[in-house]
């Protein structure tokens with residue numbers, strides 16, 4: 001499957017990716033990130049075509065990663081920013 005990973009703490013909630021996605025796969029979420037922004041969320045599990053448009057329009061270089069024909073994997077504790 002195709003999917004998009006949003007790194008929430010990099011997102012500034014500008015909404016450009018939400019407006020750009022042709023398949024309505026992204027939305028602004030309700031939770032606040034570490035910077036106090038409501039980060040974008042991926043809601044297009046069955047619709048994303050991995051076109052990359054959201055990645056190219058996002059002004060934050062680390063906020064969006066597009067995966068094509070891959071299975072989503074669980075984040076490790078380190079990736080979540082949790083120190084053990």
Ligand code: SF4
Nearest residue numbers: 021048049051052054
């Ligand atoms: S890769 Fe394309 S289809 Fe998938 S979320 Fe981004 S803009 Fe939408």
Ligand code: SF4
Nearest residue numbers: 011012014015017058
């Ligand atoms: S374009 Fe980037 S910064 Fe703007 S809402 Fe989408 S992920 Fe966040």
